[in-house]
Amino acid sequence: MSLRSRIKAVVLAGGKGERLQPLTTHTPKPLIRIVGKALVDYVLEGLTTLPLEEVIVIVSDRKVGNYIVEKWSSKLLLTVAYQRKPGIEGAMLTAREYLGKGESFVLAYGDIVVDKEAYLRTYETYLSKGSNGVIMLSPKIDVESYGIAYVSEERISKVEEKPIPQRAKSTLAVAGIFILPYDIFEYLETDMSFTESLNTLASTKTLTYYMWSKWWVDIGYPWDILEANKNILSELKGSYISDKAHVSSKAIVEGKVYIDDGAEVDHNTIIKGPVYIGKNSFVGAGAFVRKFASIEEEVIVGAYSEVKNSSIQPNVTISSFSFIGDSIVGSNTTIGPRTITLNIIPSGVKVSRLHPLKVKDKVVSKLGAIIGCNCYIGASSVLYAGSVVESNTRLKPFSIVETNLSKYA
Amino acid sequence: MCGIVGLACLPGRIVNPARAVRKSLEKLEYRGYDSVGIAVIFNGKIIIKKGRGKIHEVHSKFNFDGTPGNTVIGHTRWATHGAPSDANAHPHSDCLGTIAIVHNGIIKNFDELKKALIKKGHVFHSDTDTEVVSHLVEDFIRKGLKPYEAFKEAIKKVKGSYAIALITAYEPDKIFFAKKDSPLIIGLGDGFNFLASDIPAFLEYTRRIIVLRDNEIGYITPTNVVIENIVTEEKVNVQSRVRIVNWTPEMAAKAGYPHFMLKEIHEQPRALNETLLGLGPEINRAAELILKADRVFIAAAGTSYHAGLVFEYYLAKLPGIMSHAFISSEYSKYSKIADSNDLLVAISQSGETIDTLMALRLFKENGAKVISISNVIDSAIPRESDLTVYTRAGPEIGVAATKTFTTQVLVELVLALKIAELEGTLLPSEYNEKLSTLTKIxxxxxxxxxxxxxxxxxxxxxxxxxxxxxxxxxxxxxxxxxxxxxxxxxxxxxxxxxxxxxxxxxxxxxxxxxxxxxxxxxxxxxxxxxxxxxxxxxxxxxxxxxxxxxxxxxxxxxxxxxxxxxxxxxxxxxxxxxxxxxxxxxxxxxxxxxxxxxxxxxxxxxxxxx
The missing domain is CATH 3.40.50.10490 (Glucose-6-phosphate isomerase like protein; domain 1)
Structure with missing residues (x-):
């Protein structure tokens, strides 16, 4: 009896990442760095847990294609294809050409960060349930920013895209890992949306689910990067300091840290983990790097600066005496000395998926600045909580940037 | 829930087929463990070995491994229709002993089928719903149909949920199967094929599987698999359905969830529904016993004790009856109090909780009546009770009780409402209205x-x-x-x-x-x-x-x-x-x-x- 023990996977790594602006003006979304890896690396790493015949990655940017081929072609049998029509539907129809007719396949969104076990468990569910398809689900409170699934009697009965919270009767988000039958293409062909196609599958075939109960982050908004950083860093099993890194004997390193090749940590620096310091980065004398800071490669943190719960993308310079908290700084940006980010969002400003915290009896939303790529922030500037600096901006010294999150509302 | 297994094997391909089936059943013990049995075809005759008890107990009595034959079916039972007993253990046979069947699921129309078959002269040996299928097949074979055709006709008459494996002495190398709403998986070997309720049952022998879908029917032989859809009568392309599994066996049982506990939390709507549908005249009898008693005590431990406190509250607020819930292990406190006009309600999911059993015995020795609420049919506490009301939550594997708590409470609520109606606190119309609220739960x-x-x-x-x-x-x-x-x-x-x-x-x-x-x-x-x-x-x-x-x-x-x-x-x-x-x-x-x-x-x- 002939058999197919292997399955093909499709990764959707196209799209512009508009909700992530201004971080994606120069770096395509799949290459945004999260704790030392590109976003798309997390997905491809997850797929290595499956018995795959081939991975078809749909991209819309050459940089992404080149990066994936260079990094992954020795580990996965790869096909990189360029998306011709927009949207998830366009990407799916591009992918179809690389799948055998009638073949079921694994579908993964290219922008999710989750333990790689999730891929394996979803696939196992497909094997043992005998259903036509499986969707991984993850409980999420902000239903208005996800696709939401309804389940009953171990089956998915309906999928709803970004429902109004008051009307949504489920909080189970469609979590970007699927096993789908080839039939989905028939529906997409007739100009159905992806959600409509899933609903057609749910009503005409059996769609089951795998319920993922640990953390799962869909990188849609800038602060989702902070959420992913925090989760990954919290799970550091122990400390790792590369042989090729240099940590001054006078530096204080506490808690779990990952200090990558070529990184340098200068005298009297205090590192309080969990923290990541990327390749060839430099943390200057007296600097204070606190928990959930992820400093990606080739970054300079100047003397006496403080960084906490932030994502510092590659090639950023943070000059001396600055405070960067709860912020995301896009690649190639320079922050002048004594720049301060504030981090408590005024009440009344609401944006999607940013979770309020209880701080000293008050419920507040904490977020610092979102600074784009290739910016220059003049010395002694103050960036209000939730301020957004567009890419390629040059700010004079002593600038004040006010809260402006309206584009993410 | 029950577990079934079938193995059709070329001579010598698997050294001891009966032993392989016994070991497969052990892997399915989580699906039920109150009785177990196997049937084989040897020299054109069917041999059945079965009995009440856990697999190792029944095995030590009958020595399953010593049974010859290369076509074997087996069953491990979780009683729903008919208490656990040697007669009710699967496999079941027909009148002539030429058929053996194992079944997981519930045949809803078995009562009417059984009556019709008895009229035709069939003799039944058990109280199970399953046995009707073997007699139905026998009936169609007597009418001149070939075994597979007879099996198909029988399945067409059956309503409910089922995963069935059936063997007949007429075609000794075949195992017939049918599936609807209960899981059934084929494991493909070289010179042998398996059938089982779950994948771990045969993972030791093969990793090539076909997960059967609802309404599929067919048969396996040592070298062949035939599947068709009983409704559309279309043949299934068997090769296209083969999948290979390469993972740790434990996962299959909780497929879809990372833990049994989360699965069982999500199973509650179904468990509640089945509990409600499963309630019968025992509710009336229990209500009458409670009304007759001078004093009502409630004994339970852990989560069941919390269900006991709920019952105490229901009795106080619905019919207005004074009762007293206590933690079972404290039973000795009541040694001078319990008397023959008392009634004890013993609540235990497993029906085996020793503290609750001790409390029950104390009250019985003093002449009190005992009603139990349990999830396991005919377990120790139900056996020693005057009357048992069962929850139908199915086996609970997570150590933390979830679905068994909510189903216990549902049973208590129905009971308290019934008492209130009998006592006149609730008008029949109010009672019916409240009952209809329960169906929405x-x-x-x-x-x-x-x-x-x-x-x-x-x-x-x-x-x-x-x-x-x-x-x-x-x-x-x-x-x-x-x-x-x-x-x-x-x-x-x-x-x-x-x-x-x-x-x-x-x-x-x-x-x-x-x-x-x-x-x-x-x-x-x-x-x-x-x-x-x-x-x-x-x-x-x-x-x-x-x-x-x-x-x-x-x-x-x-x-x-x-x-x-x-x-x-x-x-x-x-x-x-x-x-x-x-x-x-x-x-x-x-x-x-x-x-x-x-x-x-x-x-x-x-x-x-x-």
Whole structure:
């Protein structure tokens, strides 16, 4: 009896990442760095847990294609294809050409960060349930920013895209890992949306689910990067300091840290983990790097600066005496000395998926600045909580940037 | 739930086929374990070995491994129709002993089929629903049909859920199968083929599988597989359906969920529905016994004790009957009190809890009557009771009780309503109206779970860093709070205590300081206003306040730091609808803290030592 023990996977790594602006003006979304890896690396790493015949990655940017081929072609049998029509539907129809007719396949969104076990468990569910398809689900409170699934009697009965919270009767988000039958293409062909196609599958075939109960982050908004950083860093099993890194004997390193090749940590620096310091980065004398800071490669943190719960993308310079908290700084940006980010969002400003915290009896939303790529922030500037600096901006010294999150509302 | 296995094998390809089936059944023991049996075809004759008990017990009696033959079926049972007994154990045969069948599921129309077959002269040997199928097949064979055709005709007459494997002496190398709503999987070997309820059953022999779908029917031989759809009569392309599994066996049983506990929380709508449908005249008899008794005592342990407190409340508030719930292990306190006019309600999921059994024996020795509520048919406590009302939650594998609690409460509620009707506290019309409310419960629970699951995960992020938590409620909210606290303690290992909310200022509140979490169970009952006062006094001490309440209580919700909301409902169903949220909170907190909720430290599922 002939058999197919292997399955093909499709990764959707196209799209512009508009909700992530201004971080994606120069770096395509799949290459945004999260704790030392590109976003798309997390997905491809997850797929290595499956018995795959081939991975078809749909991209819309050459940089992404080149990066994936260079990094992954020795580990996965790869096909990189360029998306011709927009949207998830366009990407799916591009992918179809690389799948055998009638073949079921694994579908993964290219922008999710989750333990790689999730891929394996979803696939196992497909094997043992005998259903036509499986969707991984993850409980999420902000239903208005996800696709939401309804389940009953171990089956998915309906999928709803970004429902109004008051009307949504489920909080189970469609979590970007699927096993789908080839039939989905028939529906997409007739100009159905992806959600409509899933609903057609749910009503005409059996769609089951795998319920993922640990953390799962869909990188849609800038602060989702902070959420992913925090989760990954919290799970550091122990400390790792590369042989090729240099940590001054006078530096204080506490808690779990990952200090990558070529990184340098200068005298009297205090590192309080969990923290990541990327390749060839430099943390200057007296600097204070606190928990959930992820400093990606080739970054300079100047003397006496403080960084906490932030994502510092590659090639950023943070000059001396600055405070960067709860912020995301896009690649190639320079922050002048004594720049301060504030981090408590005024009440009344609401944006999607940013979770309020209880701080000293008050419920507040904490977020610092979102600074784009290739910016220059003049010395002694103050960036209000939730301020957004567009890419390629040059700010004079002593600038004040006010809260402006309206584009993410 | 039951487990079935079939193996068709070329001579010598698997050294001892009966032993292979016995070992496969052991892998399915989680699906049921009250009786077990196998049937083989040897020299054109069917041999059946079966009996009541766990697999190793029955095996040591009959020596399954010593049975010759290369076509074998087997079954491990979880009783639904007919108590566990040697006669009711599968496989079942026909009148001539030329057929043997194993079945997992429930045949809904078995009663009418059985009557018709008896009229035709068929003789039944068991009380099971399953046996009708073998007689039906026999009937069609007698009419001149070939075995497979007869099997197909029989299946067409059957309504309900089934995974069936059937062998006949007429075609000794075939195992016929049919599947609807119960799982059935084919394992493909080289010179042998398996059938089983779950994949781990045959993983030792093959990893090539076909997961059968509803309405599929066919047969396996050692070298061939035939599948067709019984409705459309289309043949299935067998090769296109083959999948290869390469993972740890344990996963298959809980497919779809990371843990049994989460699976069982989600199974509650179904478990409640089946429990409700399964209730029969025993409710009336139990109600009469309770009405006749001078005094009513309720004995239970752990989660079942919380169900006992709910029952005490129901009896007080619905018919207005005084009762007393106590923790089973404290039974000796009642040695001079129990007498022949008393009635004891013993509540035990497993029916084997030793403390509850001891309490039961004490009351029986003093002449009291005993009613039990259990999930396992004919287990020790039901066997020693005068009457048992069963929950139909199916086997519960997670150590923390979830679906068995809510189904116990459902049974108690039906019983209390019945008593109220018999006693005249409820008019028949009111009784019927309340009963019809109960049929909506499974849907409400489903809604509650879907709507609150993400909130539970969110709250778990906060609770996982805490060392203490209070659960407070009033009235019927007290046992709900107690059950929530127990869940958090037993799987997330966080110190949790539950009190009547009014009691907090008599002591416990002394411990409350800034950010101390306090969870309030707020019901739509007469206590709502008082509990708002309790919320305010906790807020005044800067506690982190969490509340479960129904829609439309916005003023209360505004006072709380974290809220879960439920649909508006009659307050008396709330132990069934509120508790799943507390189960989810405990589950996600355990997972967030890195613990395995299915295997809490120091705890066993069934406590059979004092």
């Amino acid at each position: 499974p849907k409400v629970v489903e809604e509650v779970i879907l709507k609150n699951e993400a909130l539970a995960l969110q709250l778990a992020n906060t609770l996982s860093y805490k060392n203490n938590i209070y659960y407070l409620g009033r009235g019927l909210g007290v046992p709900i709070a107690k059950e929530g606290a127990l869940k958090l303690k037993e799987i997330a290992y966080i110190h949790a205590e539950a009190y009547p909310a009014g009691e907090s200022k008599h002591g416990p509140i002394a411990l409350v300081e800034k950010d101390f979490p306090v969870l309030f169970v707020v019901l739509d009952d007469e206590n709502k206003e008082s509990i708002v006062g309790n919320i305010m006094e906790m807020k005044a001490r800067n506690a982190y306040t969490i509340g479960l309440l129904t829609y439309g209580n916005d003023e209360i919700a505004e006072k709380l730091d974290f809220t879960f909301t439920l649909p508006r409902q009659e307050y008396f169903i709330s132990p069934i609808t509120y508790t799943p949220i507390l189960q989810l909170i405990a589950y996600y907190t355990a997972v967030k803290r890195g613990y395995d909720p299915d295997k809490p430290r120091n705890l066993a599922k069934t406590v059979t030592v004092e």
